[in-house]
C-alpha cells in the first residue's frame with residue numbers, strides 16, 4: 001500500500017496531519033501498536049522538521065509485508081553539518097517553532113532511536129530527503 | 145486513579161465526551177515542550193500542558209496519550225476538541241497553574257512521571 005501526503009509549509013496548524021493520517025492507516029491495517037508508535041514518532045519528528053525548518057514538502061509511505069518505508073522530501077535550506085544536527089540539543093528552530101512547542105534539538109536523535117534505518121541526504125540550498133525504514137516484527141528482511 | 149478522579153482533583157471541566165472517564169492513570173507528565181514529550185514519555189500518561197494548539201493534540205496522538213489537561217484556564221478551540229474527539233481522546237481544562245495542578249495530582253496519589261531516563 002502506498003500513501004502520498006503533501007505537507008504545506010505555510011499553515012502551522014496542519015503540521016503533523018500527515019503523520020496522524022499514516023498512524024490511523026496503520027491501525028486499520030492491524031499492525032501491532034509498538035511498531036505503529038515507532039513509525040508515527042519517527043515520521044512526526046521528520047514532518048514537523050520539514051514544516052519548521054524547510055517550508056514544507058511531501059511525504060510518501062510504502063507499507064509492505066516486511067516493513068514500512070517513508071520518504072520525506074523538501075526543497076528547504078538543507079542541513080550544513082549533519083553530524084552537528086544529529087546531536088541532542090542542537091537546534092536552529094525559529095521563534096514560531098518554539099511557540100508550537102518544538103525546537104529543543106531532540107527530533108533527529110529521536111528519529112534515529114525509533115527507526116530501524118534512518119538516512120538523511122541534504123544539500124545546502126537544494127533540500128533535504130529523509131528516509132525512514134521500520135521493519136515489521138517477524139520479518140527478517142534487512143534494510144536495503 | 146481514574147480519569148474521573150483526576151477531573152475532580154483538579155476541579156476540571158471535561159471538554160470532550162465521557163469516553164475514558166473510567167480509564168486507570170498511573171503516571172503524569174507536565175510539559176509545554178512537545179519535543180520533550182516526544183523524546184521522553186514512555187508510559188500511557190496524562191499530559192498536563194499550557195500549550196494550546198493542534199500540535200498538543202497530535203503529539204499526544206503519536207505518543208498514545210489519551211488524556212490532556214490544559215492548565216490555567218486556557219481556551220481550547222472547537223477544532224482541537226473535534227480532532228481530539230475523533231481520536232478517542234479526552235480533554236480537560238483546569239483553572240490551576242501547572243505547578244499547582246501537578247502538585248494536586250501528586251498529592252492525590254499519582255507518583256510516576258512516566259518518562260524514560262535520558263539515554
Ligand SMILES: Nc1ncnc2c1ncn2[C@@H]1O[C@H](COP(=O)(O)OP(=O)(O)OP(=O)(O)O)[C@@H](O)[C@H]1O
Nearest residue numbers: 049053054085091092102103104105106107108179
Ligand atoms: N528538513 C530540514 N531542513 C533543514 N534543516 C533541518 C531539517 N531537519 C532538521 N534540520 C536542522 O537540524 C536541526 C536539528 O533538528 P532536530 O529535529 O533534532 O531539532 P529541532 O527540530 O530543532 O527541535 P525538536 O525536534 O526538538 O523540536 C534543526 O534545528 C535544523 O537546524
Ligand SMILES: [Mg+2]
Nearest residue numbers: 045049107108
Ligand atoms: Mg525537530
